[in-house]
Amino acid sequence: MATNLPTTEAAMISCATPEAGHFFFGYYDKSPWHLSGRWMLAGRATFQDRAPKSDDRLTVGLIDLERSCAFIPLAETLAWNWQQGCMLQWLDEKHIVFNDRRSDRFVAVIVNVRTGEQRELPRPVYTLCPTRGIATSLNFARLHRLRPGYGYAGLPDPTAGDAAPEDDGLWMMDLRDGEAERVFSIEQARRILPKQVQGSGPHWLNHAQFAPGGRRLAVLHRWRSSAEPGPWHTRMLTLNADGGEPYPLVDAGMCSHYDWRDETHLLAFARVAGMEGEAKALDGFFRFRDRTAEAVSLAPQRLSEDGHCSYSPDRQWILNDTYPDPADQCRTLMLVRAADGEVFEIGRFFSPMPDQAEIRCDLHPRWSPDGRQVCIDSIHEGRRAMYTVDVTALVSRCNGTWEF
Structure with missing residues (x-):
């Protein structure tokens, strides 16, 4: 599957969090690093063996990498x-934003890390626009009900009786004044599905991410065929930031983790139906061209399973991981050279799958702003902790112009 690094160039792996407490950051689509490289964002919990309840608090703060990783x-x-934390992320060089529950609603909170000053916004954030002061927002009570592990406990879902509500969906919120507008509804997502596959079960949206230029974004549309609990279907929609020009980019029933490469291309682990010369649908990593049927397979013989994929800042590398290998319960961390799909394994980490899937500890690898380090969440030493992996030797030795 992978090319192992020579011993002399093995990646340096270091624990970046204190010994007391359970530390993690969250999802793979955000970076915990401050642009200076000195601080990292982290969440500290007092337990790790169950899902958070409505009264469980998470402490958010900074790891000072120049002061023995003090929290x-x-x-x-x-x-x-446990999967996405509280959407903790840097807003700029001195402000962070995260979600909270206050006064019987989910909100976003902006904190000045130098002064401690806080400002509250009326809706929770999902992802920040890279070019404008706006953020996407979703209904985290609906996510908690329909996709445990990705929403928040503590509030009832006001849309529980509606399979595809018109008054809920993808929102855009101005980070300056909190003004929010619903730009795309769950009912709109259902309407552009063929009627024969719409089903009678609930629909929801998840995993929104802007393209680098901020003009277009992607979101996963999921639904169940019936009202009974069970497996769901997933497709990826792309649309303008104002909700216009929605396009079903990945539409064969399965789409998982993804990342934008540039303004018009995305990499995703997905199902593609009937490619040229193939009689049946294929699952794997594909590069999709927005608003077209173009799908190019990436290293199908070496990357056959789902992982949390993201492009390096220079777009020459793809960071990825796996779920636990049934043989030894280890997750693999890897870099993939975008130019030719060559896979370089940079670590394996013991991580058993718990009975309650939503409390698992995925690696969720994230890039540092300079593309020289990787940060993961891991439980291989018996507690949740954040680790940094220095990949300078690999990316320096093996760099090349990407073509994929």
Whole structure:
């Protein structure tokens, strides 16, 4: 599957969090690093063996990498999960944003890390636009009900009786004044499905991400065929930031993790129906061209399973991981050279799958801003902790112009 690094160029792996407490960051589509490289964002929990309840608090703060990885608490939140934390992320060089539950609603909180000053916004954030002061927002109570592990406990879902509500969906919120507008509804997503596959079960949206230029974004549309609990179908929609020109880019029933390469291309682990010369649908990593049927397979013989994929800042590398190998319960961390699909394994980490899937500890690898380090969440030493992996030797030795 992978090319192992020579011993002399093995990646340097270091624990970046204190020994007391359980630390993690969250999802793979955000970076915990400050642009200076000195601080990293982290969440600290007092337990790790169950899902968060409505009264469980997560402490958010900074890891000072130049002071023996000391943890500096900044705030607490009641809106978090093990998969994506509280959507903690840098807003700029001195402000962070995260979600919380206050006054019987989910909100976003902006904190000045230098002064401690806080400002509250009326809706929770999902992802920030890279070019404008706006953020996407979703209904985290609906996510908690329909996709445990990705929403927040503590509030009822007001849309519970509606399979595809018109008044809920993808929202855009101005980070300056909190003004929010629903730009694309769940009912709109259902309407552009063929009627024969719409089903009678619930629909929801998840995993929104802007293209680098901020003009277009992608979101996963999921639904169940019946109202009974069970497996779901997934497709990827792309649309303008104002909700216009929605396009079903990945539409064969399965789409998982993804990342934008540039303004018009995305990499995703997905199902593609009947490619040329193939009689049946294929699952794998594909590069999709927005608003077209183009799908190009990436290293199908070496990358056959789902993983949390993201492009390096220079777009020459793809960071990826796996779920646990049934043989030894280890997750693999890897880099994929975008030019030719060559796979370089940079670590394997013990991580058993718990009975309650939503409390698992995925690696969720993230890039540093300079593309020289990787940060993961891991439980291989018996507690949740964040680790940094220095990949300078590999990316320096093996760099090349990407073509994929």
